[in-house]
Amino acid sequence: MKPGKSLLDSSGTSVKFARGETIFTQGDVNEDVLYILSGGVKLSVKSKSGREAVVAMLGPGDCFGEACLTGQRLRKGTATAITPTAIQRVAKRRMAQLLRQDHAISDWFIDQMVARNIRIEEDLIDQLFNSSEKRLARSLLLLAGYGGPGKPARVVPTVSTETLAEMVGATSSRVAGLLQKFRKLGFIGAAGKSHAVNASLLSVVLQD
Secondary structure (H helix, E strand, O other), X not given: OOHHHHHHOOOOEXXXXXXXXXXXXXXXXXXXXXXXXXXXXXXEEEOOOOOEEEEEEEOOOOEEOXXXXXXXXXXXXXXXEOOOEEEEEEEHHHHHHHHHHOHHHHHHHHHHHHHHHHHHHHHHHHHHHOOHHHHHHHHHHHHOOOOOOOOOOOEEOOOOXXXXXXXXXXXXXXXXXXXXXXXXXXXXXXXOXXXXXXXXXXXXXHOO
């Protein structure tokens, strides 16, 4: 049995969210682990001065909210659905039980946490050293599943220019201009209201 299937069969509750709907807010009580069944989630934090920063973008098969397992009482950030999203809520006591009793789930969960921490570290390096063009290319590739397990989905979920700008750390107009440039160069194409990402976009990330 796959770890994801084990989670689905647990005593958790499945909840659906519309695009742009808040899943939890910074400061909410931290009492469950969340598992993405479908859709996408943006994790962000807000400073006391009101500035907001995107910490991570997650997709199907990802877990978040795991800090409740370490005794963290309150959510340190806000989670927002970036597309219509279905989520399985697993109470922290039930999740702790699953991790103790099912070695497949515990191994999978550890792999998830390590991979996400590595990705966040890479995002920070990306923000510090790379141009907005490279950052946007990398964000689109990650959203399309390049570099992750399995075959890339290629089609990026419908994400607003504003959200992409938050991810990249650039203005919306700058991101809109870069998207237009990528289309002209054939790196991305139209897929309804979404972006079809071509592997050739890797050349932007890999260039010196």
